[in-house]
Amino acid sequence: MPSSTVENYLKQIFLEQQINGNDIVAMGKLSERMEVSPGTATSMVKLLDKSGLVNYEPRNGSILTNKGSEIAIHVLRRHRLIELFLVKELGLDWSEVHEEAETLEHSISDKVLEKIDIKLGHPSVDPHGDPIPSAEGKIERKKLVNLADCHAGQVARIGRILDQNSEFLKFINKYGIRPGQIVEIKDHDTIADAVNLAPKNNQPVTLGMHAASKISVEIIDKSSKNEINKRQSQSSNT
């Protein structure tokens, strides 16, 4: 029933809430994410408030209601199942499925969605490592650590790629960096601002800290004894 425009607004508010700790979302952030002018976002949010999908506090921002949240999660489920389907069943490259899913997420019926879910065996993560919400709307989040905060000697499993950029995805894929892959952190050099890592069965690569911060991992061995990891490791991916 909600238009695809409304679905997109709700999804963006949801994603922003995910990374800001469920705080109210500023109009500026929303208009930026939606790539519309600030005034457009304001008037849309007023309508969403009237429909009971968000709570809008003028001069402050908006936050999803339960109803809005449910819709957003359902859109996200569609998006991510479609991405995985396109990769697994139709053989598209993981670097190109995000754009495709961006439109298909609004045109697939629940019936088709559940067929896809069954065919894929009720998967829990999409090609970028983003969690796929269950049909009931539960999202299982793993506690992941930012690759930029790892230490030399640690062994980790790639969890999630926090950047949908097609070039970036193609690049890291070439070096064997993708969700599920085991990597060993060979070196973490703060001065050089770089991390050197060796994905299992692949050549080692050096990533600048900024690029490394786009990848979050699950430490599985040689947990170093140093300070607490500090970098934001949540994603706003879809």
Next chain:
Amino acid sequence: MPSSTVENYLKQIFLEQQINGNDIVAMGKLSERMEVSPGTATSMVKLLDKSGLVNYEPRNGSILTNKGSEIAIHVLRRHRLIELFLVKELGLDWSEVHEEAETLEHSISDKVLEKIDIKLGHPSVDPHGDPIPSAEGKIERKKLVNLADCHAGQVARIGRILDQNSEFLKFINKYGIRPGQIVEIKDHDTIADAVNLAPKNNQPVTLGMHAASKISVEIIDKSSKNEINKRQSQSSNT
């Protein structure tokens, strides 16, 4: 680039041209097919004319230009490939795929479409027996005969179902009537206004003439010596 609304107008004009022998399409027919008011169809057609997609003759009707025709055929290709994909790969029932395809035909990229085409092995007909245009826009039409015009004793292959109605499709499917199926015409009774036929490996069924006229077939044996078949056997299906 054309909106899904424009794609739908072009598709409906195309389908109407198919059954009226490529004649100009009256505004009334178009507005009826599009389920919009006559005035709406008029103003849209003027725009389509301005964009070079149709030629509009006021007080008369409109006809597709080559450019408009190309787009319409491409939409039809998407529609029919999607229908077949939903049946073959996702296990939906042929009675429900038309509605699904009606929206998906506007949201699937060429890249995904060609993957689907490959996966299905470049099929030439959709689940209702409607021809699938090639990527180059060629449509291969078989010369089919209306079941209502067949004669007792003839053996035929079901070609095309000229009615997308879900209930109708479920009904005939239950009796083994579907594209490709071989049937023997047991009786054709003009007085009773009914046709009795026996699909291979199925119980015989009796269909009223009106229902029978929704099915077109290819005669493969015992071609009767009588008059030329007269009933319209073309389809406006998608």
Next chain:
DNA sequence: ATTTTTATTTTGATTAACCAAAATTATGTT
């Protein structure tokens, strides 16, 4: 040849999304 009926077009309005630029309010800085 009129009159009636039907088909089509025109007119005037509406709704969802949007933008640019002006007005307002809040925040930060001297």
Next chain:
DNA sequence: AACATAATTTTGGTTAATCAAAATAAAAAT
């Protein structure tokens, strides 16, 4: 506190797609 900057809202306007009802034209019937 006063001023400057940044964020947000308001205002006025646009475009695509639609409708209802009035006006017009063509076709059919008398």
